[in-house]
Amino acid sequence: MQTSPISERENIFQNLPVPSALRKMIVPAVTSQLIVLIYNMADTFFVGKTNNPYMVAGASLILPVFNITLCLAGLAGIGGGSLISRLLGQSREDEARRVSAFSLYLGLLIAALFAAGIGIFMEPVLQLLGAGDNTYQYARQYVTCVIVIGGIPTVLSNVLSNLIRSIGRSKEASAGIILGGLLNIAADC
Incomplete structure (x- = not known):
């Protein structure tokens, strides 16, 4: 007999020993963060x-701004x-549903x-970050694409991932981040 998704979630939080529950939740979360790092690389x-x-x-000058974007998420x-x-x-x-909607908005x-x-x-x-005569135009192009245009999708993706993870769906949350990261890497090619 198959168990319902709710009972699987409850099993993680109620019945598994703490180290096992942490492994089930942490491994997918760490994997998704590694994908974000690989995307930047x-x-x-x-x-x-x-x-x-x-x-x-x-491009490297924008990394602190990108990290702030992830902190906002x-x-x-x-x-x-x-x-x-x-x-x-x-x-x-x-x-919980209202908090989820509020967090998303x-x-x-x-x-x-x-x-x-x-x-x-x-x-x-850009001047504060150290962009000079040789790097300013490139940093401007990169920040426009990654932060000004791509900031909202990046933040929403990470917010949704964290909200999904909060209900015990760590694998599903990580799958979304991983798929998004792989699509971004593929788009770079």
């Missing part, structure tokens, strides 16, 4: 194939996910404001 690899060190430097996704897990543990599913709002802010204040931000 793939960008640098393909930019590096141009044999233009200024392009590589321009964590703000909405991990924070909301923590509350969702506690609410589900208290059998308050309606409130919060992530969307934060990402849109951050992308707009970077778009508006791009010149001083």
Whole structure:
């Protein structure tokens, strides 16, 4: 007899020893974070194939801004996910649904404001990050694609992943991040 998805989730949180439960939840999460790292390395690899060190430097200058984008996703996704897990543990599913929707909209709002802010204040931000005469144009192109245009999808993807992980679906959450990362790497080729 097959068990329902709810009982599998409850089994992880209620019946498994803590080390086993952590392994079931952590391995897919770590894998998805490694894919994000590989995606960033793939960008640098393909930019590096141009044999233009200024392009590589321009892309590298944006890494701190990209990391801030991921932190913003964590703000909405991990924070909301923590509350969702506690609410589900208290059998308050309606409130968990509302928190999920709020977290998603919060992530969307934060990402849109951050992308707009970077778009508006791009010149001083790039100068603060160290873009010079040789790297400014390349950094500008990269930040436009990755943060201004790609910031909202990046944040929403990570928020959704964290929210899905909070209900015990770590494999499914990681599969989404991995698929998105692989699609981004393929698009670079």
